[in-house]
Amino acid sequence: MTTRSKTSCMRFTMLTALSLWQTTAVSWAAPTSKSNLPRNTKTQLVSVDQEVEVLLTRMTLSEKIGQMTQVEKEAISANPDDIRRFGIGSILSGGGQAPTPNKKEAWADMTDGFQRIALSSRLGIPLIYGIDAIHGHNNLKDTVIFPHFIGLGATRDTDLVTAIAKATAKELAATGIQWNFAPSASLPQDLRWGRVYEAFSEDTDLVATLDVAYINGLQGDGLSELAHTNGPPKAQVLATSKHFIGDGATEFGTGRDNLVDRGDARIDEATLRQLHLPPYRAAIAAGVETIMVSYSSWQGVKMHASRYLLTDLLKGELGFKGFLISDWKALDEMGSHERENIKTAILAGLDMVMVPTRYESFISNLEALVQAGEVPMERIDDAVRRILRVKMRLGLFSQPFADRSLMSAVASTEHRQLARTAAARSQVLLKNEQNLLPLAKTTDTLLIAGEGADDIGLQCGGWSIEWQGGRGHLTSGVSLLEGIRTAVSPSTQVTYVRDGAYSGPKVPVGIAVVAETPYAEFHGDVTAPILRPEDQAMLTKMRAASERLVVIVLSGRPMLMSEAIADADAVVAAFLPGSEGGGVADVLFGDLPFSGTLSFAWPRNEEGLVRSKRNASNTLYPFGYGLKTTKLLRTSERDSKADHQILR
Ligand code: BGC
Numbered sequence: 001m002t003t004r005s006k007t008s009c010m011r012f013t014m015l016t017a018l019s020l021w022q023t024t025a026v027s028w029a030a031p032t033s034k035s036n037l038p039r040n041t042k043t044q045l046v047s048v049d050q051e052v053e054v055l056l057t058r059m060t061l062s063e064k065i066g067q068m069t070q071v072e073k074e075a076i077s078a079n080p081d082d083i084r085r086f087g088i089g090s091i092l093s094g095g096g097q098a099p100t101p102n103k104k105e106a107w108a109d110m111t112d113g114f115q116r117i118a119l120s121s122r123l124g125i126p127l128i129y130g131i132d133a134i135h136g137h138n139n140l141k142d143t144v145i146f147p148h149f150i151g152l153g154a155t156r157d158t159d160l161v162t163a164i165a166k167a168t169a170k171e172l173a174a175t176g177i178q179w180n181f182a183p184s185a186s187l188p189q190d191l192r193w194g195r196v197y198e199a200f201s202e203d204t205d206l207v208a209t210l211d212v213a214y215i216n217g218l219q220g221d222g223l224s225e226l227a228h229t230n231g232p233p234k235a236q237v238l239a240t241s242k243h244f245i246g247d248g249a250t251e252f253g254t255g256r257d258n259l260v261d262r263g264d265a266r267i268d269e270a271t272l273r274q275l276h277l278p279p280y281r282a283a284i285a286a287g288v289e290t291i292m293v294s295y296s297s298w299q300g301v302k303m304h305a306s307r308y309l310l311t312d313l314l315k316g317e318l319g320f321k322g323f324l325i326s327d328w329k330a331l332d333e334m335g336s337h338e339r340e341n342i343k344t345a346i347l348a349g350l351d352m353v354m355v356p357t358r359y360e361s362f363i364s365n366l367e368a369l370v371q372a373g374e375v376p377m378e379r380i381d382d383a384v385r386r387i388l389r390v391k392m393r394l395g396l397f398s399q400p401f402a403d404r405s406l407m408s409a410v411a412s413t414e415h416r417q418l419a420r421t422a423a424a425r426s427q428v429l430l431k432n433e434q435n436l437l438p439l440a441k442t443t444d445t446l447l448i449a450g451e452g453a454d455d456i457g458l459q460c461g462g463w464s465i466e467w468q469g470g471r472g473h474l475t476s477g478v479s480l481l482e483g484i485r486t487a488v489s490p491s492t493q494v495t496y497v498r499d500g501a502y503s504g505p506k507v508p509v510g511i512a513v514v515a516e517t518p519y520a521e522f523h524g525d526v527t528a529p530i531l532r533p534e535d536q537a538m539l540t541k542m543r544a545a546s547e548r549l550v551v552i553v554l555s556g557r558p559m560l561m562s563e564a565i566a567d568a569d570a571v572v573a574a575f576l577p578g579s580e581g582g583g584v585a586d587v588l589f590g591d592l593p594f595s596g597t598l599s600f601a602w603p604r605n606e607e608g609l610v611r612s613k614r615n616a617s618n619t620l621y622p623f624g625y626g627l628k629t630t631k632l633l634r635t636s637e638r639d640s641k642a643d644h645q646i647l648r
Pocket residue numbers: 093094095132181242327328521
């Protein structure tokens with residue numbers, strides 16, 4: 001039989017199957033409101049796997065490829081009916097992609113709008129909407145921004161991480177988003193990489209432990225094995241482990257612009273397995289159902305092309321039953337020939353492609369590849385089976401819409417309080433001469449300087465409202481300065497001089513805040529993470545103006561600043577604490593103790609930037625370092641445990 005006649009024969013069988021489908025089961029696939037959710041007791045007892053097989057036999061090739069296609073919301077918004085036309089399986093918001101206005105109700109309306117179109121397609125298979133909510137629902141304006149993972153790594157607190165993931169899941173579910181591209185399973189080995197802060201740690205065990213805690217928070221009790229369980233709405237959001245594998249191991253000089261990101265991990269297999277695989281193993285055991293493939297390469301082979309790692313290792317050896325998603329436009333980075341790239345990636349084992357803009361050409365190329373016999377139908381079926389299985393087990397077929405009953409959780413007081421606690425617990429005290437910290441709330445005067453002291457954008461970092469983050473009041477929150485002003489007694493005179501040019505008499509205590517300019521991904525790759533010249537100048541002025549100087553470092557990674565540290569009396573690594581600057585004030589003034597410990601070693605000089613080259617002489621503070629203080633006040637409602645216990 002020629003390929004063409006094989007295909008038409010297949011189509012014929014599917015059409016016959018379709019009529020069967022329409023008379024028996026199509027109603028459950030297209031619920032329009034909670035009231036007409038499927039109630040067919042017969043189908044409720046059917047296992048997900050059986051249900052998926054039934055659905056699969058009813059799908060055309062193009063419907064199957066539609067399920068394997070993830071488009072970005074901006075692209076699809078131009079022609080929303082393409083969702084129905086191509087049976088698109090998934091939509092994402094890339095960094096900074098929000099509806100107008102950027103408000104929670106508009107998010108729910110947008111995702112529900114897309115969903116309604118999907119449900120009106122021939123088979124009515126629901127869409128799954130994905131996003132990077134990597135420190136809270138961070139594309140939604142005015143909601144809570146939690147500390148970036150590097151800071152959560154410093155807390156070593158699995159309960160806190162679970163509580164944050166749970167809070168994030170609620171906010172996502174309220175706005176119709178069922179899939180979070182988190183937690184990162186990266187192990188950054190080079191501090192020049194722009195994605196250090198996205199990782200909990202450089203340490204394998206710590207990353208694996210906190211990944212599991214985060215996955216548990218997002219996915220709650222885990223996905224169901226029964227199709228169509230119509231229980232009460234639950235804030236369950238699909239987690240993603242990313243970026244498989246060795247994204248943090250790329251060698252300086254091999255990446256984009258000859259830097260680190262998207263480069264080549266030139267490590268042997270034993271190292272890859274020992275250092276970088278355990279978080280994936282742990283995540284799979286904890287029930288992770290999607291894994292995002294890395295832009296990077298291993299030993300010169302792009303991860304998206306590695307059948308050995310994607311299929312043999314992950315799906316074979318590790319028994320991963322979920323589906324693999326590509327990274328954003330990652331196939332375009334594999335070579336100049338689009339059709340070849342698609343073929344290589346799908347044959348390597350990729351199941352869903354984050355296309356995300358030129359979806360028509362992706363769909364027609366993959367269809368042609370299958371028709372030409374270059375990509376076997378079994379591979380397509382395997383991919384679609386995996387995707388549908390996850391969608392069904394997540395309960396999407398019965399609960400496809402935003403769960404607006406959770407709307408009040410968005411930016412709630414509890415979530416703000418949780419973020420404040422997390423900010424406090426993520427602070428690492430690096431230096432504290434003569435126990436300068438905690439400061440007394442009753443000091444007469446306080447001099448504060450630095451752009452970062454009064455800038456929500458700088459304290460949130462990248463992936464905040466915009467992909468790259470931003471400066472200033474980009475979302476609501478409490479700046480460090482505001483947090484300090486609230487913490488001290490009304491009689492304390494707080495003076496803020498942005499650039500540190502203070503001409504009054506020397507103050508007993510000055511607080512200088514240095515900050516990295518926000519960045520995400522390759523935009524944050526540097527040849528050396530050093531202080532900005534304006535911060536350096538500010539520090540010099542503040543040193544001269546203050547008897548004793550506290551330096552607070554807002555950064556996505558340990559910085560090369562040994563001299564500045566030597567010059568200061570106290571130094572706090574604040575990382576990127578998020579929207580609740582009050583948490584930083586809590587530890588500065590002793591409402592909560594300093595308890596964080598470094599999740600990355602802090603280098604003394606450039607040689608200490610790469611983990612494998614690190615030794616006692618090029619390291620300033622080792623992994624796990626952090627001075628402790630005690631609480632000064634014990635007001636029970638500010639007790640750290642109590643704060644997040646309520647949310648568990
Ligand atoms: C990043 C991923 C992210 C994706 C979608 C990519 O550029 O590498 O981490 O999930 O974009 O925004």
